[in-house]
Amino acid sequence: MTRFNELLKHAVLLFGALIVIVPFYQMVSYSLKSPAEIERGIGGFAGSQALMTDEQCVGRNTPDRSDVETARTRFPGQDDSHVLGQLLEEVRAECQVRPAVFNYTSAFSEAPLLCYLLNGVIVTLSIFVIQVVVALPAAYALSKLRFWGREAVFGMVLFCLLIPVHAIALPIYVGLAKLGLINTYAALVVPWTISVFGIFLMRQFFMTVPDDLVDAARMDGMGELAIVWRVMLPTAVPALMAFAIFSVVAHWNDYFWPRMVVTGDRSLFTPPLGLREFKADIDGSLYGPMMATATVIVTPLIAAFLLAQRKFIEGITLSGMK
Amino acid sequence: MVAVDMPPQTRRRAARSPQTMAWLLSAPALALMLLILLVPMLSALVLSFTDYSLGATELNWVGLDNYEKLFTRSSYEKMLWATLTYVLVVVPMSVGLGLGAALLINSLGRGREIYKTIYFLPVMATLLAMAIVWELMLHPTIGMVNRTLEMGCGTWIESLWPWLADGCANGMPIWLGDKDYALWVVCFIGIWQGFGFNMVLYLAGLTGIPRDLYNAAEMDGARSAWERFRLVTWPALGPTTVFVVTITCIRAFQVFDTVEALFPRGGGPSKSAYMMMFAIYEKGIKQNLIGVGAAITMLFLLFVMIITVIQRRLTERKVHYS
Amino acid sequence: MAEVKITDLRKSFGDTQILKGIELKVADGEFVSLVGPSGCGKSTLLRIIAGLEQESAGSISIGTEPVSGIRAADRNLSMVFQSYALYPHLTVAENIAVPLRMRQMTRWQRLPLAGGLMPGAKRREQEIAAAVAQAAETLEIGALLDRKPGELSGGQRQRVALGRALVRAPAAFLLDEPLSNLDAKLRVHTRTEIAELHRELGATFIYVTHDQVEAMTMSDRIAVMMGGEILQCAPPQKVYADPDDLRVAEFIGSPKINVLPAEADAMGRLSVLGRDLPIAVRPGRQTLQIGLRPETLHLARGDAKIVGRVVHLEHLGSELFAQVAVEGLQGRLVLRAAPAQAAALQIGSEAGLDFDPASALVFDAAGMRVREILTAPAKSLAQAV
Secondary structure (H helix, E strand, C coil): CHHHHHHHHHHHHHHHHHHHHHHHHHHHHHHHCCHHHHHHCCCCCCCCCCCEECHHHHHHHCCCHHHHHHHHHHCCCCCHHHHHHHHHHHHHHHCEECHHHHHHHHHHHHCCHHHHHHHHHHHHHHHHHHHHHHHHHHHHHHHHCCCCCHHHHHHHHHHHCCCCHHHHHHHHHHHHHHCCCCCCHHHHHHHHCCCHHHHHHHHHHHHCCCHHHHHHHHHCCCCHHHHHHHHHHHHCHHHHHHHHHHHHHHHHHCCHHHHHHCCCCHHHCCHHHHHHHHHHHCCCCCHHHHHHHHHHHHHHHHHHHHHCHHHHHHHHHHHHHC | CCHHHCCHHHHHHHCCCHHHHHHHHHHHHHHHHHHHHHHHHHHHHHHCCECCCCCCCCCCECCCHHHHHHHHCHHHHHHHHHHHHHHHHHHHHHHHHHHHHHHHHHCCCCCHHHHHHHHHHHHHCCHHHHHHHHHHHCCCCCCHHHHHHHHCCCCHHHHHCHHHHHHHHHCCCCHHHCCCCHHHHHHHHHHHHHHHHHHHHHHHHHHCCCHHHHHHHHHCCCCCHHHHHHHHHHHHCHHHHHHHHHHHHHHHHCCCHHHHHHCCCCCCHHHCCCCHHHHHHHHHHHCCCHHHHHHHHHHHHHHHHHHHHHHHHHHHHCCCCC | CCCEEEEEEEEEECCEEEEEEEEEEECCCCEEEEECCCCCCHHHHHHHHHCCCCCCEEEEEECCEECCCCCHHHCCEEEECCCCCCCCCCCHHHHHHHHHHHHHCCCCCCCCCHHHHCCCHHHHHHHHHHHHHHHHHHCCCHHHCCCCHHHCCHHHHHHHHHHHHHCCCCCEEEEECCCCCCCHHHHHHHHHHHHHHHHHHCCCEEEEECCHHHHHHHCCEEEEEECCEEEEEECHHHHHHCCCEHHHHHHCCCCCCEEEEEEECCCCEEEECCEEEEEECCCCCEEEEEEECHHHEEECCCCCCEEEEEEEEEECCCCEEEEEECCCCCCEEEEEECHHHHHHCCCCCEEEEEECHHHCEEEECCCEECCCCECCCHHHHHHHC
């Protein structure tokens, strides 16, 4: 009976797991297959990897007049159209690629995916660093210093905790537009520099740090700022790690905000924007490269998650701790 | 330089008072909170009574016109309807599935970690990318979903499942292109993406329940799993549930990535999936109707505030057992 | 109410044996304590009796019925947990009512709201409310009935846990260290109350504790457990005065019993620290140990059997404990003296100790009690030979 129960539970959970994982399977699978295989729904997971012709490569290398002139010596006694045909055959032969290679190379060549990835890294990292630089001293003051107005400041933190930044995106957008900051890195970063949740979290963490530690540092002659960076920061590393994961995951995956403030300027695109642009551009035959792009964008976080699951789950569910 | 020779008295004066120091430490955070959260919130309120648009030279007070539009025009009615449907479907489903998965996984002897990892994958993945993958899977002709369904045609399943029989005879649904399905597909993706997060929070809640309570329940005569759930598990998960419902609600209200990716023209077939966040983006940014966008923003904030206030009430009422 | 009989009970987790063949019979209405250091298996034994854990071998019967394979809910036992295990979301009254509601009401009657409409539900509710009120009165927690456990002090929670156990009349009460989370003063008070409660109810109590004072003061019999075995099960005074095993003698009694190495010569005559004692065991050379309770030692009037130096004094008001370091002994001897003798005991001064040889508890090298003692004076014995 208990055995049967256990089996039943596994059956239910496996069914759920299947539905959860199918899109990931599909994404990677499509990123490996040729357009024909995608079109006809054949080829299993990885496709047959039979050579296919890269039409864009052919398009780029189509022989022109001068090519025909220089090649004429190789095909003596043939008229131009024949030479052209021969050359085209050669080009087509050279443009044979494996579908997987084709998909991933086009992901990077059709759009500046590398640049998008780099933007993603720059934006997420700057957001996290600024959040910490702003939040840590405030959290320290709120937890370890007694000052007039502390309750009011903390009350403000609690109130601001209620406001989702997404909700007030429009007025922030208007403000940035007035400052002429639309289509700049600043626009991508500035609205997220203040993490009220980060302040709250760090304050809760610092409350558990004994006051004696701070007093000992003062006895050693440290100033308040030195205490924040040289005493409190090291003690807060575990909490900061979790917060880092929370923040990085949120902003790497964010699509809404970049969509709001970056219009058209591809050099500022973050990975999700790049993928969206790719989707808007495709003519129907480029599902493979699009899925390759999606795979490239999704992989870094998924890989990190699989390597350090516990930390990630801790970080993402952090907001559950308040 | 001179610091070495400074008389003690001057040095003492140079050291800032703890009061000033505390304010200095929290100043950046305070300033950013004010500029990025509070000022935009107030300006949204102000803008919602105007016909402001970017680049316009003048700004007119229009009173409650914008709000009146929200409650009278059919497109906004559709927006409210779609958003509320989405929230009312996604929240109970993803909370329920999260709880169910957590209970099942928690009761397993082995294999807990693997299910936990799989169910958490969608939380980590870039939602926009996954929405595009789902779109591909739901493609009417080459999508995996319809292909799988078609495999059931002509088998015994068809006789058991009239819906499938209908699909086989008259063509499978075109999902995202069909106004009867579009919103439900968006809901499904929301649930698919979010329930793993709830599951993890519930799992954390479950580990916090003292084993003795289950023993006591057994001694008190609670014989069935359901009785133990009613007597111990469900009440102990109360605080987790309040939190999970709140955060899922707020996230559900913010749905944007899926609808923007799936329905680039906006709102899906007959605006059946026209969500609030998308409306803010469309009105405020694409069409430069800041006033209307601001009014939707205010409505949105109102919803979020109501939910949070309810949550705080419930949390405060809860007496914790130490 | 019923007797509880345990026969050759064994429990192992993997290769570790937690319980190694427990034999115990608790009579109807008896109060038996299971006492021992942590990890001795006493809590496991209680949980197996309760049915919360499965035995590996052996049998248990409650009343006349063997209960192996019967789940805890069906064994008709009540248990008080160390953590009290009160349902945090229920009020005190609701907590106490749970065992009755679960057992006496049908699933339909228990439904919130609709349950009240089921036939018989109202009457049941009233009966239960009356039972709860009575239990609350017994424990003097009537004023707390509407509070939640989170609003109660430790002592109050403990009473609620007791109330939940005694609201129905089970075959036996099982108590798992119920006092260990209380402060010292409250613990003393509550232990009297529990003992009185037991007398009043006349029910079978099985009480687990690591505190020998609790066991001594409350029980009809004490079962001293160590290493998964019951070393001795007897009334408190017998366990104290007549232990079967050196480990029992050392565990029971505070301050701890003094243990001195002793030698028996070929004739079985005993000597301690080179001094002959007027007692003998069965003939044959062997190493022994003798145990002397602090109260059996006294200051010697004339010839002292043991001579040492006072190193520490503990005045407790009604009595005085002196720690005496003796050359050739690793530990210190503890002597109980009357406060009047304080003058004779100065730290650093020499003290001659004497004891009545008849009060010495003799153990063999393995720690087993040697009961065959010949009390003939050593001299006459020697002369006889």
